[in-house]
Structure formats: structure tokens, C-alpha cells
Amino acid sequence: MEWRKNQGFIITNQITVGGAEFVLGVHEKNPNSFVTWQCKGKDDYFWGHYFTNLLAAQKDFCRRALDEIKAVEVMKKPPKTNER
Secondary structure, X not given: OOOOEEOOEEEEEEEEEOOEEEEEEEEOOXXXXXXXXXXXXXXXXXXXXXXXXXXXXXXXXXXXHHHHHHXXXXXXXXXXXXXX
């Protein structure tokens, strides 16, 4: 398996929700530096959230994925009708 890297961060976790991918990375030279990004095409990283605590980064990673799940659910929910 080939490791993905971005800006010195090794990607350790990824999750895809709908068309969005979220990743969590740890800095290869500073093990107390973490980031979560949204990503497109496995190499276009954006909206980075940076942390010095792994647990906080993991919490953000999960929260971002759950927020996207909620957005996808709303888009797929059939519209309500006023029929009785």
C-alpha cells in the first residue's frame, strides 16, 4: 500500500460520504501535529483544520463526516406533500 501525503502530513484515515472525501493526517516530522481536510480526486486537499491533539483531530474527522451524512440525507429525503 502506498501512503498518501500532503504538505508533510501522512494521511492515516479517510472516509468517503457521497461525493466528498475526508482525511486525517499526522505530520511526518512532528508527531503532535494533526490535520483534517476535505479532499477531491485523492490529491486536492482543502478546508484544513489543524490540531496538536490526536483525539481532537479524530473528533473533527468524525464530525465532518457526520455533517456530510446529514447533508446527503436531507438531499435524498423526498419532499413533503400536503395530501391528506
